[in-house]
Amino acid sequence: MRDRDYLLDRHGIVFKVIGDVHPDSHYLGYVKYHPHRRGDRVLFGRSYQQNSVVSRSFGILARRPECYVYSDALGSVITGVPRRDVVRHYSARRRLAELHHGNAGGSETSGVGGDLLAIVERIAERGWSPFFGVTGSFLVGCANRWSDIDLVSYGPEGYGAARELFADRDVIGAYEGEHLTRLYLRRAKYMEGSRFETLMEQERRKFQGMTAGVGAHINCEPLRSDTAGHLDTMRAKEIGEITLLATVTDHAEGVLTPALYRIRVDRVLHSTVDDPESFADRIVHLRSYLGAYTGAFRAGDSIHVVGRLVHLSQEGEDTFGVELTPWTASRSYLADLAPDVAVHGNGTATRP
Secondary structure, eight states: OOTEEEETTTSSSSEEEEOOOOOEEEEEEEEEEEEEOOOEEEETEEEEEEETTTTTHHTTTTTTTEEEEEEETTTTEEEEEEEGEEEEEEEEHHHHHHTTOOOOOOGGSSSSSHHHHHHHHHHHHOOOGEEEEETHHHTTOOOTTOOOEEEEEOOOOOOOOHHHHTTTTEEEEETTTTHHHHHHHHHHHHHHEEEETHHHHHHHSSEEETTTTTTTTTEEEEEEOOOGGGGGGEEEEEEEEEEEEHHHEEEEEGGGGGGEEEEEEEEEEEESSSOGGGTTGEEEEEEEEGGGGOOOOOTTTTTEEEEEEEEEETTEEEEEEOOSSSOOSSSEEEEEETTTTOOOSSSSSEEO
């Protein structure tokens, strides 16, 4: 079981797995597809609705309280599928291998599906197959002509391969010129209030583009290695909410999901915890388990952050951090480049 694989439970709900650390009772994740009479996808001969907002899983699962589970890693109640209810595991890595060996199916033979096959072939030609997987609608078999292509890569080797793949203009085009507006509109609905210039600077740093054939959106989320890492031992406890300005001091752990950045707090703007300035120097991490912030920031960036304040413990070290958890129904937690300065991938800084 790997991060971003999918699981089908005995009630017909498809979950997207989040993270690689799970309790003995559940696999943590959120509802990605669920039966719905007005759904625009078809699975198992039934209409299904796609869900792209993580917190909506709480409502979708309202009659399934056994799917509410406390996560030691995130320090809060999130959603997950009980292990005893899982009836099928969709492996992203195995799906890529199936596509390469000709087990495509109707939705993967023309249009955006044809573009996917061309990209899978390019991955295989370069010997990168062990480092990639196919997730999203093409993983479970409910893609349509409006579908995106969602890839994942595994570990530092996969990250390097993804960098090369997304620079290959024979299969993937860049978001440039008028297409930047298209990308902005895709992201702005989840990043309300973000300025065009700063949001596009964040987005340029990610692995995303348009397929060379039909111009479909394609992205790749770089995940961590198969072997356990030190992030697996980090435990969190939620203690409040906080809004702050900070400087990224180290982004080495932020280029893979879950993203973990080292930060220095410059100013606390708001907090539900009394006297946050007294321990602001101990708020040293910014973390996100979703891909929106993977690779988005670089050392030296000034960032504006609204998130959940958590106490973090790991191997005897106690610190504080800001968690950009999507499992909140009350508000959206966001981080974006502060408009005064943005540091580019080459280390130079520019002011709007």
